[in-house]
Amino acid sequence: PFPKLSSTQVEKTLLPQLNQWALSNGLIMADKTSGSTAKVAPTTVFPTPVPAKVFEQAKNLQKTFNQLYAQVSNSEWLMEETEKLVHSDPDFTGKLYAMAKKSASKQTLKMGLFRSDYLIDQHSEEIKQVEFNTVSVSFAGLSSKVGEMHSFLNSLGAYDASGEMKMFYEGMGELPVSESSVFMTRGLARGFTMYQSVNSETKKEKAVVAFIVEPNETNLYDQKAIEFNLLRLYGIRSIRLTFEEALQDVEYSSFDDNKRMFHKKTGKELAVVYYRTGYTTGDYYSDDCWKAREFLENGYAIKAPTLDVQLAGAKKVQQLLTQDDVLSKFVDDEEAKQKLTKTFVKIYPLDDSPLGQEGKKLALQGEASKKQYVLKPQREGGGNNVYKSDIPKFLKSLDEKDWDSYILMELIDVKPSTENYLVRDGKLSREPVVSELGIYGTILFDAESIRSNEYAGSLLRTKPSSSNEGGVVAGFGTVDSMCLV
C-alpha cells in the first residue's frame, strides 16, 4: 500500500520534511567540491511494500549463504576455478589471483561482511538472487537511516493524504528499521575483539580498525555511520587510509615475524583491515595501490575480506554454485541446499562444456530467445552488464576464447511499480521503478571453524526500471525501506 498524496502534497509538504530530516540526521552524500557542505542522499519518498514472508525467507537464508561463501573461500577448488579466469582478465582477476596464491599471512582468521541481493519474481512472488557481494558492501549505514526517516514521516502524519496528520502505516512492525548500521558494526567489532584476544598484549586503545577507502568518496557518510558506531557502541577507533597512504604509513612489526601492522604516525596496530575500495580496476589507480593490497594481505590484521573471500564473490563462482555437483561440495545438508537453490535463476557459462555450448547458443539468439538474459563479466560496481538484444553484438566484438570469463544469467522477471517517488539532488521523479532487496551478513572464521555467523540487517534499493543498473552512488538508484505486507 502506498500513501495517496497528490504530487503537490509530495512536493510542497512532504519533500521539505524529508530533506530536513535527512540533513539533520546524516542521511547524506558528500559534496565533492566542499568538505563543509553535504546534500541529501538519493532516497524514495515512501517505503516500498515487500511481502513479510519474502523478507523472512531472505533473512533466514543469510547464515547459510555466509557459511557457503566462507567454505568456498577456504577451498582449493576456488583457486583452481579462479586460475581459469586469468587468461581472459589478466589485469584484474589475474592480479588478485596471483596475490592470493602467494599470500603468506600468519593470520588464519578471515572476516566476511557480505550482502546477498535479490529481486522478487513477479509470478512466483519468490526471491531470486541477483548476486552475492563479498567485498566493500555499502549502504549498511544509510539503510538504517532511511528506515528511520520513513518512520518519522509516518509518525508525523506526513503520509496522510487527507492532511489530517493521521498515521498512514499503523503498527510499527509494518515499517521495520534495518539493523544494518549497528549489526555490521558489531561484525567489525567481533573481528577487533578476536584480534585482541589472540594478541593479548594488544590493548583496545592501542589498536584500530583501518578503513581502506577511495580518495574522494561520495558515499562517505554511509561509512562514517559505521565509524561513529564503532566508537560509540564499542569504544573502538578507526582510521581511514587510501591504498597509497596504507603503503606509505603502515609498517610491519620489527619485533617478530608475524607482520603485525602498525600505523607509523599514530603508533596504532591495525587489528582489522576493512575494505571500502579495491573491488574494481579503477580502485587500483596506481602501482602503489596494488602494492598496498599485497602488503595489507600479507600482514597480520584480520582482513574484511581477504583476497580469497573477495574472489569467492566472482560472478563465475556464482554461476558454478548453481550447478548441483558444485554446490554439493560445500553444502551437505539436503534441505539447506534446496533452500539455496530455490533462490537461483539459471546461469550459464560461456565455455566449451555442454552447458557452455547451450549458453552460447542462447546468448547469440538475443531477443529471439524465449527467456531474456543478462551477460555479466568478472566485475563489480555496476555498469558492466550487457542486456538482452545487446548481447550477440557484444559477444561478437570479443575473441571467442575470452567468452568463458562471462556468465549468461536469466533475467529475473520483476514487476515495476509507479506508485513511489524518487528524490535525487532535491528533485522528485515518478516513473516505473523496481526494488532490490539486500540482506547483510557477517562471518568470522578460519580453516577449522566458524567463530561467529550472523544476519546483519537489510537494504532496499529502488531504481527506475528503465535503468538496468542499480547503483545508488552512480546516480541511478535510491535508498529505500520496506513496508512489510
Place this chain on the structure above:
Amino acid sequence: PFPKLSSTQVEKTLLPQLNQWALSNGLIMADKTSGSTAKVAPTTVFPTPVPAKVFEQAKNLQKTFNQLYAQVSNSEWLMEETEKLVHSDPDFTGKLYAMAKKSASKQTLKMGLFRSDYLIDQHSEEIKQVEFNTVSVSFAGLSSKVGEMHSFLNSLGAYDASGEMKMFYEGMGELPVSESSVFMTRGLARGFTMYQSVNSETKKEKAVVAFIVEPNETNLYDQKAIEFNLLRLYGIRSIRLTFEEALQDVEYSSFDDNKRMFHKKTGKELAVVYYRTGYTTGDYYSDDCWKAREFLENGYAIKAPTLDVQLAGAKKVQQLLTQDDVLSKFVDDEEAKQKLTKTFVKIYPLDDSPLGQEGKKLALQGEASKKQYVLKPQREGGGNNVYKSDIPKFLKSLDEKDWDSYILMELIDVKPSTENYLVRDGKLSREPVVSELGIYGTILFDAESIRSNEYAGSLLRTKPSSSNEGGVVAGFGTVDSMCLV
C-alpha cells in the same frame, strides 16, 4: 587547557573530522539557496575552559531568575514602566505594549523558555549578566550537538598533538554535554501536557506545538532538533507557521468563547505557540504579521512567551532590576537577592532621575570616563548597541527626550584568549576571542502559582573580541562547549 596541535594538524587532520561529524549529526545551518543541502554550523575547534564553580553558580541561579522574570511579567509595574518607553519607540515597544494592554486571552498559563547570558569578569572570575532573554532564545539544539562533537573528537584522540590518538581530556566530567536540546523540549512538552490536562477532551494526537518562524530561517536545524525531540521523546507533533500563515491558516473555535485555536488544514488544535520569531522589528515585515501576533496572543494556546513575558525581557527592565528598591518588589529572600545582584554590573538609565543624570554625564564622557560603557536601545537580535567612544556622538544625533529608552551599561571586563580556532564556512581562523555563557531555563506559571521551574542546559558562544556583537547566525560568533576546569 587547550590542546597543543599545530595549525597544520588542525587544518589537515582535525578539520575534516570535525566537518564530517557535524554534517553527519545535524550540527548544521540551512543553505538559503537549496533545501536539499546544508553546511556545517559555525563552531570552535576546541572546547573552551570555564571554571567549574562559575558554571555551577550560573546554573544554580537559573530558577531564581526564571521566577523573577515570571513575577515581573505578572506585575502592574511592568505595564507602567513599559508605557514610559512608548513615546520614544512607538513602532515596536509601542505596538507590543498596546497589544499586551488589551489582550483578552482566556488562557491564564504562560510559558517562559529563557536564557540568561553571562560574561566572566577577568579580575573577580565571577559571572556578570549581559542580558536576560525571554523570547525566541536559540541554540538549545545545536549546543548539545557541539558538546557531543567535542567529546567525539576527544574520544577519537583528535586533540592529541603527539599524533598518538590519546585522549587529551581525561574524565568525561570535564566535557559536559549541554542538556539543552532535551531539557528545552521537556519545557515545551510540559506546556503541551498541561494544556491537555485542562482541556481534557484534547487528545494528544489532535494537538500540536506551533513553531512561529521566519520564512527563511538559516538556523533551521537548531529548531528541527527540538521538533524531532518533541516527537521522539514525547510523541508530540509540531507544525511550523510564519506569522502570515498563522493568520491565514488558524481559526478560533466556533463552539465556545475560549478562542481555542485550530489549524484549518490539519484540524489540529494549537496547544502551545512557540515563538522563534517576533522579537525584532524586521520580524513583522507586513501588517499581517502584527495582526497574527495579536490573533495568537488572544487565543487559548499557551504562549511561549506571552507579550508581557516578552516585554519583561526589555533592556530597560534589566536596568531597573539592578536598583535595589525595584528588585525588592519581586524578590523577598535576602540571600536570593544578593546572589542575583552579585551578577549585575552597573546599568544607568538616561532620564531625568538622579541616576539618569549621572548616566548622561558618563555617557557623554566617552573614552574619557574611567569605566567603559555600552549603550543599548530597546532591541533584540544584535547589531543595535553603541560602544565606548561612539556613544557621545551617537547620543548627540538623537533628540534628548528619546534618550530615556536607552540604557548605559558598564562593560564587563572579559579576558580574550587566542588559543582556540573558529570554523566558519569551512574556514579556520585564530584570533583573540571571548566566550559568553548562556544558561537556559523553562518555567510554566500563572498569576497564582508556578507549575514548574527548571534549569534547562547551557550554551557557550565564542566570538572574535574585535566584534562587539556575538550573534552566531549573523556570522560573527560560533557555537562552543565547555571544558570545566
